[in-house]
Amino acid sequence: MSPLLRLTATETRLFLREPIVVFFALAFAPVLLVVLGLIPSMREDSAELGGVRPITLYLPIVVSMGIALFALSGLSQLFASYREKGVLRRLRTTPVAPGVMLGAQLLMATALSLVTLLVMLTIGRLAFDVDLPRNLAAFLLGYLLMASAMFAVGLLVAALAPTGRSAGAMGSLAFFPLVFFAGLMALSACLVAVAPWYGFSNFVGYPLAFRYLRGRRRYVGAAVTAMISAAGFMGGVAGINAAHVWWAWLAVGLISAVLAGALFHFVEMDDHRNTKQKRALSELHRTNAKLEAALAENAGLRARLMVQAREAGVLDERQRMAREIHDTLAQGLAGVLTQLQAAEQTLDEPRALGRHLANATNLARESLVEARRTVHAVEPAVLADARLPDAIGEVARRWSEINHVDTVLTTTGDARPMHAEVEVTLLRTAQEALANVAKHARAGRVGLTLSYMEDLVTLDVRDDGVGFDPDARRGDGSANGGFGLAGMRRRVQRLAGRLVVESEPGGGTAISAAVPAIPAGGAD
Template identity: 50%
Template sequence: MWMAGLPKEIDARGERLGGPILSVVSLLVLAGSTVWAAFATHGDRAYWTGMLVVVGALAVWLPLLIPLFPRRHDHPVLTACYYAGVLLGAAFLVGRADLFTAFASMGYSLAFALFPARWSVFAVAATAVMPLLVKGGWGPDAHTPSWVIMASVAGPMLYAAWFIGVESDRRRRANTALAESNSRLEKALEENAGLHAQLLTQAREAGVLDERQRMAREIHDTLAQGLTGIVTQLQAAERAEADPSRYRRHLAQVHTLARESLSEARRAVQALRPEPLDGSRLPDAVAELARRFAETSDAEVSTETTGEARALLPELEVTLYRVAQEALTNAGKHARATRIGLSLSYSDDVVMLDVRDDGVGFRPDAGEHRRTDGSGFGLQSMRQRVRRVAGSLAVESAPGEGTAVNAQIPAIPAFGGEDGEYR
């Protein structure tokens, strides 16, 4: 752990244990070298006494690494002084006994542990050169055994090779961990691709369902209502066969309704706005709708607009127009109303459409579910349209008391201008 990498790569546990471990190992190697040297041939008493004094000093000096090691990067001068002290002591001992070369080799471990990479090279070089300079291994009078020189030269090489091996192993483990991470990422991407495909399928299904509902509403609001008007006018024409002028008027209404229904059906397929809203204000389109309805029915229809009329988003205006159209159809076909009132109210935040009639009325909570002729789709269509634009629809009715339909939608101006005025 304490020699597994450069100082900046030592983990928290290595920072705590690095100093004590290096100190203990250095002391053990120093003690072993001293004992070994004691059994070898040595000089006089003074020669041996000086060596023991240096050994004792190193025994006191080496443990100073314990408090210094965690602070070695903050105090580079103290670190260099500590290493120089160890190196000088080792040089003195190697000069007295070759066996202390083993202790001098501890300088390699200390060099890599104490200094950053760019400085540890110099410390290692100093450790390698020190025994050669002390013993004069390269001089003309060299008397150093060959194994000492080999140890001094091969030692750094072996240590560097070992260090590179440790680094290679560390990088191999890092690459393995990276490969595992990539494998997990690939699996996650595959899962995401599956989820994406599932979402696309659901989006297509939702789009198909939404388009079906749109077409159902458009068919109900165009073809169904147009055909209803045509049937009503044909029935009225049959009853007016004795009066040629009325008969021809009803047939003319049939032709008009047929052409309008065909045009609206084509526009519905192309998802276009109703023709009455093209180039017209919503209040004018609703007033024209009321006028045409009054011509083809026996009901008296009135319209009213309050507030400042302004252009809304196209979808909002289509919603109010279709609600007014459906409410009029219900009032004439089911309620058999004789008077119908339509009112558009513009305020700052909402636009309200009220349609009231004096027809036979019904029970709103059960009427659209009890019909079996398909007419109950009208209220459902109105609610769907209003909900799609974040609005609300309220229907008030009771048997014999007429019906009131109220639709409220947000007053979001059209994109044509900031003031939202009709242009």
């Protein structure tokens, strides 16, 4: 078997799997022939048709219209959709040539239409005694030639049409559906005026109007089809005029037009609803895709933020430990070392030696307690049982006893409980400032002022020591002082505060720290 026949057989089997398509292609015309043949007047001779029975004329009319509709609309739309979707182009890469595919479709369509014709001829002859053509072979040959001509025109339309949908309009007038429909209705009206039985074929105007007309033209086409069909049902122009039932024709036509228009409206609304649903689903799909992309991006950002937060937490904890070690252990060890050095110089003075050793022991014990509190991240011991002014006063008193320097604390404003971070920052600032005085200033007097204002709490530490140049750079290139001043400045800035250092050689030093007055529990 040749490839053309094998492909034709395959296409035919695929075609026969669609029951609805098979019904309209093969069974609709024969069923309609049976229905019309059951009407007695269709089997009787008609004087208006020259003594010919209407059922006899129905057969060639339906056959011609069926083959024309199938060739000019169905096949042209199918072939144009093949070209539009690139089916024929892709076939060039397969063993099936595009010409073989087109030939198989044409051969299948010809065979199916020939089967339909033979079925109708058989039903007409056996059931209604319709005379067969005198030369059946010539009739079938003419039919095949007509079908071939129609198929050729359908191929031409498929080649010229830009899309499969535009090729679906009938014949070469596919791009002018309104002109085509108007011409078809004019022809149908003329046929109905000559022979009312042609009104049965006018029903095709309803699907054509809905398929090819748009907007209000669709309803106008349905109304025109209804009026022509009503004229055919009522006996044509001659019958209506003889019975003087023009008003009945108008009423029947209007009722048919209203019913057809209502049906068109409901179908159109359903089509619009389906279109909106498809658009909504498409939009929902795009939105979901964007949402998934945004969620994936947010997940990535969240992961990066978590990593950054963890790194920031580790860095912050390291800085806290460094500040606490400097403010507690380092200062305590420095104090112990100072007391031990003083004890070495007073070995021949038992009372002074005992005092220095006792101070060194107390400093070591306090440093141990502060080290434990630093590890557990709790507030300093002096703040655990006292308010901030009392805690700074106790630190100043003990510092004064150890270093033999007069120290005075002055408190102004409403001394009220502050947030733990505020009190710890000011206490550590006071401790570091006093430690710097002991190490560098050689001062004879130190004054501390703790001021409570409405929105700020300030601590000023002043000494009358040797002073220094704040703008001078250290050996490491830093202009911010040693770790003590830098640590104080970082502590204060963590609370959005401000640290100012004023000094000059021989003029003493003044340190001022100002932090927001955050009440106890106000920023937890």
